[in-house]
Amino acid sequence: MxxxxxxxxxxxxxxxxxxxxxxxxxxxxxxxxxxxxxxxxxxxxxxxxxxxxEPAEPVPPMTQEDILFERFQTMTVFALREELNKIKQDKKKGNKLHVIVNNIMHRYGSKDNKINFIQNLRSREDYIYKHSLNVAILAAMMSHVLNIKREDQMNIITAALVHDVGKMSIPPAVAKKDNWNEDELELVATYEQAGYELIGNIFYGEPSVKRLCVQMNKALKGAEDIRGKLSLGAKVLMVAETYDTMTAMRLNLPPESEVVTLRYLLDRSQIYDPAIVDALVQSINILIPGVSVELSTREKAIVIRNNEDNVLRPMVLGFKDNNIIDLEDKNYKDIEITDIMKTMDNRYVIDTQTLIDNGFHVPVPKEAEMHIGIAQEEAQEGAAAEAYELKKFDPEDFDREEESEETTDETADKMTE
Known part of the structure; x- marks a missing residue:
């Protein structure tokens, strides 16, 4: 891809x-x-x-949970756009913001399993809305892993949704530029500050919402005076903000892979609390079986077993000689994964017998076709049509729609318990 x-x-x-x-x-x-x-x-x-x-690349598999996640992203972002515009124009929050926060909390604020965090397509016009929603979803999952109490979780999610409201007022001539000069950066900072003041006025009964936004912004800009005073919620937002920014399509840079982004966070422990980064790792799938990677030896490989103790050191199968490498083994301590493969060119034939001999399950042809999506049309024709028939968002309708789908998929049941 x-x-x-x-x-x-x-x-x-x-x-x-x-x-x-x-x-x-x-x-x-x-x-x-x-x-x-x-x-x-x-x-x-x-x-x-x-x-x-790519020309020979099969369609990546999507589980029912992946479909529901993508659907939730798509439908919620339109409601969030409406609410953020209301905050910007009317200087007050709308009726749906609380519903959006509750929906995120309900679906992702108490999940005990990891999800495939699927990045959405973005334009200059909807970048802020989609970014804010993703930060909120990540923050909801991470705060659950950290056992943050519900009231504080709700405030963290709210702060994530509104933290960029000030940027919505940046003049189009400046906003559309790929890079800002010093004067423009100062102008952007002025709009950010105005946004935080607006958040403080609107959420006067929830002062932690503004505080979280301000602390995150200052810390990410390198303010030394804030380092020792950061709240746990602000630390969560910093990691969620950076992870989504780096892995999403950006205005002036291509997206980074999950591996590069995770290494970036881990290598800057003075900025990003390692315990918070670990909460991110416990929330989303990063290097799971089937992911193609590049090794520090320049060899290409595929992950065949993930490593819960050290996500960046799974067991892989080298494409060149079908050699199984357990990166957790001290004999391979000098080898590491440098990136996820950006291209599937120059692929090698994998000896499936090697996998079978080492105890790995190799799907039969029909099973493999179902897994990669070649034969899924017949099995999913009706379900996919219904799942992608999206209407204009009504947050309360989404709950009722999803309830009707619960009986069709065990994964969906777990999401709505």
């Missing part, structure tokens, strides 16, 4: 992620081939770029 900027899209490229319009309606399904007309439409949407499948 590759990230391709909009101006480099070409006819015939296959989509790795679905595309929705501004009302949340599915326009292009995964594996759809781009047409000249489609590329023009995508440029009209203002998307920064797309995730594209």
């Amino acid at each position: 590759l990230f391709v900027k909009t101006d480099r899209l070409k006819q015939g490229m296959r989509l790795a992620r679905p595309i929705y319009n501004k009302d949340g309606v599915l326009l292009y399904e995964r594996n759809s081939k781009l047409t000249v007309q489609g590329i023009q439409s995508i440029k009209t949407f203002g998307l920064l770029g797309l995730f594209i499948l």
